[in-house]
Amino acid sequence: TDLINPEDFTELVFKQFLSHLCPRPEVNDIFELLDVMLKPYLTRQQMSTFINKTQRDARLNYFLFKPLQPEQIQNLIVKYEPAKINSHKGHISPEGLMWYLSGPENNLLFPDRLTVYQDMTQPLPHYFINSSHNTYLTAGQFSGISSPEMYRQVLLAGCRCLELDCWKGRPPDEEPIITHGFTMTTEILFKDVIEAIAESAFKTSQYPVILSFENHVDSPQELMGKILIKNKKNRVTNQNSQVGQRRKSIVQDQTESIQTGENVEEQCEVEEESENVDQEEEEEQELKKNESDEGTAGQEVRAYEEMSSLVNYIQPVKFESFEAAKEKNKSYIISSFTETKALDLLVKFPIDFVEYNKRQMSRIYPKGTRVDSSNYMPHVFWNTGCQMVALNFQTADLPMQLNNSFFEFNGRSGYILKHELLRRLEKTFDPFTADRIDVVVSNTVSILIISGQFLSDRNSRFYVEVELFGLHHDPKRKYRTKLNTEQNSINPQWKDEETFVFEKILVPELTSIRIAIYDDSGRFIGHKILPVTALQTGYRHIGLRNETNQQLTMPSLFVHIEVKDYVPDTWADLTKALADPIEFVCTLNKQSAQVTSAEDDQSVPEEKTQMLESGDGAMDTSEPCSK
Template sequence: MSNKQSFNVCFCFQRKFRLWMAEPPEDIKNLFDLYAENGTMTIDGLQKFLIEFQGESSATKEDAHAIFNNLKHLNIFQRKDLDLDAFFRYLLGDLNPPLSSKVHHDMNSPLAHYFLFTGHNSYLKGNQLSSNSSVRPIINALQQGVRVIELDLWPSSKKNDVKVRHGRTLTSSVDLVKCLRAIKDNAFVASEYPVVITFEDHLPSNLQAIVATMLTETFGDMLYSPHSESLTEFPSPASLKRKILISTKPPKYPESQKPRDQSGSTDHKESEQDDEEDEDKDEENAIPEYKQLIAIHAGKPKRGLDKWHIDPNKVRRLSLSEQQLENETRTRGSDIVRFTQRNLLRVYPKGTRLNSSNYKPMLAWTHGAQMVAFNMQGHGKHLWIMEGMFRANGGCGYVKKPEFLLASPNNEVFDPNASLPVKKTLKVKVYMGDGWRLDFHRTHFDLCSPPDFYVRVGIEGVPRDKTKMLKTEPIEDQWVPVWNKEFTFPLRVPELAVLRVEVNEYDTPARHDFGGQTCLPIRELRTGIRAVPLHSERGQKYRSVRLLMRFELTNEV
């Protein structure tokens, strides 16, 4: 090895080694001194820390003992009690997450009382116009916790066969039976709560019979069949564990009129809600064995009635494009909220999103929409917010709606644009970050050139809570950057607010390399000092990259 090569290797090693020994922030040192005795922290001291500082009021000595045992199993320490280094590594490790991993919402209310993690065109691998259809996106979505899968059903060129494809486009097709089998095999990997399959149905009656047979043979007892044609109330997620539900609106054309699936035409979904036929007329053409498998009926009310009409004897699902929802909320916001107290509202991306981009989900959530359908193969901040919302409730894919979006005794209806008082104040302190060196093959940073990281923090929520992203200063040439920066956010509707966190490397004023992101539902945040895992632009969780942050929530009203 030449002298120059030796120098480069040695210099790179020295830079890495020098930065490996991160000093605990001053707050951590002070906390350790507060709860330690004679330089170490006992199980009793750790329990006291969990209760008094971390806000874990029910923490027991057994909980603290379990943390000790896990730290020893991870070879973080082998002594009797914790020293400062072990305490610091505990705070920055997997044993100290910002959210609970357990399902803790009431799961015994009707489906209409929950937000459901919902996919759009769940079979597409890429764009909406020319990408391939496959079972792989369906599997990925289910393994991520998505609970609503959308399949578009079209007649195949083969007799008595059904394909899944984005109709009237250049996308390829995939066999329906393959999609159904993929759903069966992966439906309950991430969550035991029900999976809803929404069909965009373009089939004549003879093919509906074939689909009915496919469904019953594939799912068997997993398939939920309602006891009556029209439910007066949806069942609860708890009562539907490990069940598959079908939701569709059969097409209105007679059996003899076979639909054409031609390339180049616009998506039918944009005009779906302008259909003048009522749902009863539509379902006249559905054969009985297919119709009886529909657990959630979709469509408009009978002719002449307003789309937000509430039938006391029937519940149903209505679908709107993002643009239609935006238009409706301008004048009918309170009607939409009332409708979603008992019925389901599905919102889907407008047809011009050919690149599989997504829209702002908060408008739909604040009006009670349960199924906010997203292109899960996309990426970007709107999808990050969606993923963040559904990290709540143990990531089971069902999040209980706040009480103010449900029926109230005095019939008051929530208005997201109202001038509300500040309810809570969130203080967020960003201490430091670590892990990029261990994940360098995923984050693509040069090991011999430590980045200049900075953090951006902001709120997504109702209009009065939404903030611009605030940021720390860049820390130059550090694999373990320390910022010690605090941010304060007044919140009027914390129940619907999501905290956005993003790390970038400052390169030049025109170029900032991505370093990680996460979104966290604020009503689920565990207070105190927490290790916050970061994710890639595509939403994959990094193995080691995380921030050490402190969260403090105080009541204002």
């Protein structure tokens, strides 16, 4: 029969069934490494050594994170050892150790990183903000379908910066619509989008929603409700406005002029400027030059003054130069760049771009030639401190996977505090540096792929790729295992596989490691992207995700990870001495004794030679051979 009485299928029965279905011989290998195979169990003391040394992260402070005490070790043995006779004696079997390694005490990542653990009171330019491009599109940029549902989905995924292109609808009602102008994308009602945003804006995160708003309607004020707008228009006006709503959305426009802004704590005034003919001609020429990169953005009309009067918090300006931005020095200012323009600035002026992002905000968006809604690699611009790196959320490619993983932390708030190198004005940072960086401790990460569990519904051979995404001069970026020897999707093993070492990761806070698994035909099975600073040392299970960052039910990898501070070879002895002075002195004493013994052994034949040359002891030449 296919039916099982739930009362009969207890947790113990399930574990026994799983152990027979998916044997774990690699756990026995751990026993061999601990030199305890003569006895089929670990004692309480051996278990303590395993937890407090093998599984303990070397970066943890000893006084803040105390090693587990014997009573805590005993509680873990009782919890995971299936044989009560073993647990009462303080022993744990290979099966019990396997269940312990699968338990919550052995999370792959530090659990606190999944909550809001960062300082959320810094100025807005000090954060990376989860941002989307042309949020309403479900497919391509020129003939895709638009849908209000996309706003719900990206908000529920933790996105905090959305884009709206608002146009006057068709007669007779001319109700405002959202669409990608001058393309064949479909139209959706503006009110449906606003309802979707209002419904989902604060489900995943309570932190501010920023709307990147392109306004092409006459009088949308009555439609905006509680949304605060930041957009640009032809002339700059001095506006002061106050907001009475408890929850607010900030709206950003991408047109190419200047509008007033308001800081979070104080209102700001912006000087008036008039647009002259020369400026208009210059902008027109630049528009034609960059048309291929900007797509339809350059063809869209400027915002109406009535909409512009609602602007708060953020003031968009056209980028002129790093020098001009430094003179203005306004934290509420933002400029938008296509990825090609931003990359050009990054290559030519890397330090200036970093300094620029310390004082104000930048938004990067895909070039217009990405008609298939593909994405650029976001970490290139995160390394420069760009706050809003906008991606096409409808495309589950590698850049989008990196983005999903990056913003999964800090409580999925959609805001990640930038490293102090990208915030502190007194620090200078070059993202292309290969040298040691002040106030940063570089890391070394070692990863050994051991086995897999329930990887596929069909037998196959598999290989694993381990790739690093960080600064330009970080160590070797990609490793790959061999195919496992047998066709086995239940518990494939990688025997005699080398450990993958990333020796000198310059800024761990800006680095992630992607572990992906494929079958022998190259078919993607699953992956996981791991921030270096959140990784825990030891034997760990990696639950795999699909392309859209959804957790897979069964597939996992079993690995050994070691994360430690990077120490150059010339300083290795000093580091060992500081870490354990007693052991270091004992080692020196042993080495000194060995040298002394070797010198004594060499002095014996020298004395014999002198005696022979002088004629003394000539009859004793055979004495050493008899000893």
